Amino acid sequence: MVTFSKDIGSSFFFKNRSSVWEFRCEFSHLQSWVIILSMRKSGPQKQYLLFAFPYPSGSGLHVGHVESMTALDIVARFCRMQGKEVFFPIGWDAFGLPAENYAIKTGIHPSETTSKAIETFKRQIKSIGVSYDWDNELSTCDPDYYHWTQWLFLELYEKGLAYQKEGKVNWCPSCQTVLANEQVVEGKCERCEHQVIQKDLKQWYFKITDYKDELIEGLDEVDWPEATKQQQLNWIGRKEGINIEYQVEGVSAQQVITCFTTRPDTNFGATFIVLAPEHEFAQKVARGEIKPDRDGDATCLAVKAYVEKSARKTELERQAEGRKKSGVFTGFYVKNNLNGRKIPVWVSDFVLGGFGTGAVVGVPGHDLRDFEFAQEFGLDVVRVVVAKDGDESPITRTDQVQEDEGIMVNSEFLNGLEIKTAITKMMDHLEEKGWGKRVVTYRLRDWLISRQRYWGAPIPIVYDPDGNPHPVKEEHLPWLLPDDVDFNPKGKSPLESSREFIERTERLYGQGWRPEFDTMDTFVDSSWYYLRYTDPDNDQEFASKEKLAQWLPVDFYMIGPEHIVLHLLYSRFFTKFLRDQGYLKFNEPFIKMRHQGMILGPDGRKMSKSKGNVINPDDVVEKFGADTLRMYEMFMGPIETDKAWNVNAVAGIFRFLERVKKLTSGEAKKSGKKGTTNTQLLKLLHQTIKKVEEDIAQLKFNTAIAALMKFVNAWESQADPGLTDDEVIVFLKLLAPFAPFIGQDLAQDIAGQEFNIHESDWPSWEAEMIKEKVVTVVVQVNGKLRGELKVEADQVADQDSIIEQALELPRVKKWMTGKQIIKQIYIQGKIVNLVVK
Ligand code: ANZ
Numbered sequence: 001m002v003t004f005s006k007d008i009g010s011s012f013f014f015k016n017r018s019s020v021w022e023f024r025c026e027f028s029h030l031q032s033w034v035i036i037l038s039m040r041k042s043g044p045q046k047q048y049l050l051f052a053f054p055y056p057s058g059s060g061l062h063v064g065h066v067e068s069m070t071a072l073d074i075v076a077r078f079c080r081m082q083g084k085e086v087f088f089p090i091g092w093d094a095f096g097l098p099a100e101n102y103a104i105k106t107g108i109h110p111s112e113t114t115s116k117a118i119e120t121f122k123r124q125i126k127s128i129g130v131s132y133d134w135d136n137e138l139s140t141c142d143p144d145y146y147h148w149t150q151w152l153f154l155e156l157y158e159k160g161l162a163y164q165k166e167g168k169v170n171w172c173p174s175c176q177t178v179l180a181n182e183q184v185v186e187g188k189c190e191r192c193e194h195q196v197i198q199k200d201l202k203q204w205y206f207k208i209t210d211y212k213d214e215l216i217e218g219l220d221e222v223d224w225p226e227a228t229k230q231q232q233l234n235w236i237g238r239k240e241g242i243n244i245e246y247q248v249e250g251v252s253a254q255q256v257i258t259c260f261t262t263r264p265d266t267n268f269g270a271t272f273i274v275l276a277p278e279h280e281f282a283q284k285v286a287r288g289e290i291k292p293d294r295d296g297d298a299t300c301l302a303v304k305a306y307v308e309k310s311a312r313k314t315e316l317e318r319q320a321e322g323r324k325k326s327g328v329f330t331g332f333y334v335k336n337n338l339n340g341r342k343i344p345v346w347v348s349d350f351v352l353g354g355f356g357t358g359a360v361v362g363v364p365g366h367d368l369r370d371f372e373f374a375q376e377f378g379l380d381v382v383r384v385v386v387a388k389d390g391d392e393s394p395i396t397r398t399d400q401v402q403e404d405e406g407i408m409v410n411s412e413f414l415n416g417l418e419i420k421t422a423i424t425k426m427m428d429h430l431e432e433k434g435w436g437k438r439v440v441t442y443r444l445r446d447w448l449i450s451r452q453r454y455w456g457a458p459i460p461i462v463y464d465p466d467g468n469p470h471p472v473k474e475e476h477l478p479w480l481l482p483d484d485v486d487f488n489p490k491g492k493s494p495l496e497s498s499r500e501f502i503e504r505t506e507r508l509y510g511q512g513w514r515p516e517f518d519t520m521d522t523f524v525d526s527s528w529y530y531l532r533y534t535d536p537d538n539d540q541e542f543a544s545k546e547k548l549a550q551w552l553p554v555d556f557y558m559i560g561p562e563h564i565v566l567h568l569l570y571s572r573f574f575t576k577f578l579r580d581q582g583y584l585k586f587n588e589p590f591i592k593m594r595h596q597g598m599i600l601g602p603d604g605r606k607m608s609k610s611k612g613n614v615i616n617p618d619d620v621v622e623k624f625g626a627d628t629l630r631m632y633e634m635f636m637g638p639i640e641t642d643k644a645w646n647v648n649a650v651a652g653i654f655r656f657l658e659r660v661k662k663l664t665s666g667e668a669k670k671s672g673k674k675g676t677t678n679t680q681l682l683k684l685l686h687q688t689i690k691k692v693e694e695d696i697a698q699l700k701f702n703t704a705i706a707a708l709m710k711f712v713n714a715w716e717s718q719a720d721p722g723l724t725d726d727e728v729i730v731f732l733k734l735l736a737p738f739a740p741f742i743g744q745d746l747a748q749d750i751a752g753q754e755f756n757i758h759e760s761d762w763p764s765w766e767a768e769m770i771k772e773k774v775v776t777v778v779v780q781v782n783g784k785l786r787g788e789l790k791v792e793a794d795q796v797a798d799q800d801s802i803i804e805q806a807l808e809l810p811r812v813k814k815w816m817t818g819k820q821i822i823k824q825i826y827i828q829g830k831i832v833n834l835v836v837k
Pocket of ligand 1: 260
């Protein structure tokens with residue numbers, strides 16, 4: 001029976017096991033009948049499960065991969081048994097540095113090592129029984145794939161979202177190569193430990209900043225861990241503040257320094273200005289274009305030396321917390337309009353050129369970095385905020401720096417106000433006077449995608465003889481990565497050494513034309529693979545509209561918590577861009593996401609070859625079988641936490657599976673475990689179905705396994721009568737997603753070779769079966785436990801009778817003597833609390 005709302009044109013749905021029927025109908029107001037306008041079977045519910053595709057490293061699959069692969073495989077198998085249509089693809093993030101570095105060392109071409117590594121990964125994954133859709137496999141280094149990576153570049157180029165400009169890169173003078181940020185460790189090259197410098201090179205950028213606000217808003221749409229959302233927000237770094245203008249004194253032409261601040265409330269406490277070494281005013285002084293009256297030449301030289309020295313530092317180094325502050329005085333002063341105070345202008349590399357305006361107004365009493373700077377150079381510290389304790393003493397130690405909360409003092413019209421109110425009032429004041437302007441700034445920068453590397457997708461750009469860039473024509477895609485390349489680093493892009501690449505460009509575009517020699521950051525490859533999965537062999541488009549509509553967005557993404565910030569930001573950017581071009585119909589690519597924890601070595605430390613604590617999944621499979629490996633990893637603890645390997649516990653899981661085999665094997669059945677239904681055991685079986693079902697849905701694999709273990713214990717101890725064949729199959733269905741090989745083998749022994757447990761239906765539990773017939777109600781007097789009542793489940797609603805019985809309990813009577821009941825509280829089926837006096 002279906003009831004309708006009196007809406008015109010409403011839809012209603014019927015669901016059966018695998019499909020949803022949608023009826024669009026119209027309800028007539030005059031007559032009480034319904035016109036069915038259309039009937040549509042929307043098909044089984046789709047479930048796109050995404051595993052963060054691995055980099056096929058030479059060392060093969062590790063137990064961390066097994067963890068997330070197994071977790072998703074359990075969900076995939078469970079969903080299929082529930083009749084959902086599951087899409088569970090796999091591929092390879094196959095371009096990248098390790099293969100190239102290996103090639104530099106050994107001379108073996110990256111394509112050779114990569115395809116070998118992929119073969120190893122495939123063999124290993126198949127050995128642990130992950131039910132991937134192998135038909136949709138892809139590899140980012142395959143020309144069929146990077147054809148579309150290059151197409152994406154050209155789409156962005158055409159829309160003005162891929163552009164070229166000079167930019168700073170990390171450069172190792174010893175290796176003669178550009179390094180990614182992750183390859184710079186404490187300012188040194190990860191490989192040769194040489195000091196890394198910053199170098200200006202013309203680079204390609206993607207204009208991700210066009211989407212900065214949408215990248216913030218979209219986070220409301222997704223079910224992701226809060227910490228991950230926060231990381232995205234921090235990276236985008238939206239800040240509301242104000243730009244305050246300061247006139248430089250003693251310079252003939254008008255010079256203004258604009259400082260960005262989020263804390264203008266503290267401005268009565270400003271005692272200096274600090275410029276980033278890249279700031280235009282600092283550069284002018286360094287070049288001697290502007291000289292202070294006193295010691296002009298010497299000051300300019302000192303500023304020049306300082307600016308040059310900081311150019312050799314990476315941004316990370318400059319921002320390192322606790323680093324001793326360095327700096328140089330420019331010899332100039334500005335006037336603080338608020339109080340007429342003359343304040344000195346310094347240059348220091350803790351101020352970043354690319355954030356805000358590259359100039360900071362120093363308030364050392366209320367900002368730690370400013371305080372450290374003031375201490376270093378003996379600059380004044382003025383208190384303008386007091387904490388709740390009312391302490392107004394001078395600030396002389398770092399622990400006295402009052403950053404976040406308090407009341408304004410020494411600040412004229414702000415005195416007595418809370419910081420928040422003072423910020424607004426000061427902003428209004430500065431704007432009114434024309435000394436400042438409210439602004440919103442972002443930390444997010446455009447995405448630098450050029451890499452002077454070999455093993456990546458060539459940027460599909462060619463230059464005419466005058467050096468102007470032109471897009472590679474679509475008919476020339478894939479724009480192939482040449483093979484005749486010397487990948488030994490020589491300070492230039494390795495592709496410059498390819499004759500074939502240059503000849504090809506001249507043949508297709510004309511004499512004197514040159515290809516772009518840089519390749520794309522591998523993040524470009526890995527930020528759209530989930531779209532290509534749906535249609536990996538399509539040579540007309542990156543994926544057909546139908547396939548995209550069928551599967552996307554991704555319903556569930558499982559990805560490690562490390563290194564995800566940029567990948568997720570870039571994937572979201574591509575999605576939004578392709579949506580705007582009409583290719584996609586959704587805003588966010590990954591609806592739900594969770595992160596797996598790390599599997600640590602038996603010593604509790606991160607696994608690494610040098611520590612000798614690496615567990616090789618192949619060894620575990622060989623000794624105990626794939627089912628044990630899978631189940632053990634799922635039993636180690638909650639999926640999202642870090643867990644240490646325990647050799648004995650692996651053997652424990654092996655023994656558990658052996659017990660299951662024994663219980664279901666012919667031998668055990670002969671000894672009386674087959675036949676009449678054991679109602680108590682059957683009841684527990686139904687409870688187990690419910691528990692495993694709920695736990696898988698919540699990714700609580702360890703507790704689902706614990707429930708299976710509890711059931712097996714009961715099954716062993718209640719030998720006679722055991723379970724019928726059908727009931728054994730039900731148990732095996734619960735086990736099969738975790739232990740697919742044993743689950744299938746044991747089920748076939750009972751149901752015959754034709755039977756495929758993984759294609760069977762998930763069992764249903766009956767509410768009647770799992771209901772406890774008798775419930776325990778605890779009885780408290782004044783909140784203390786004084787007794788228990790056993791009540792028939794169908795009697796729990798009878799409050800009066802239950803309280804009556806509670807009052808009859810001897811211990812309750814004892815605690816009631818001479819007292820009066822003030823209040824009776826009954827929580828149905830659980831607690832009676834008698835409040836007495
Ligand atoms: C004055 C001030 C007083 C600030 C105070 C803070 C506290 P957060 O701190 O993350 O909100 N800033 C501005 N531009 C900068 C740059 N290019 N490099 C380094 N630091 C810069 O970020 C905003 C604050 O960072 C700004 O507010 C500025 O210091 C600093 F009690 O200005 B504040």
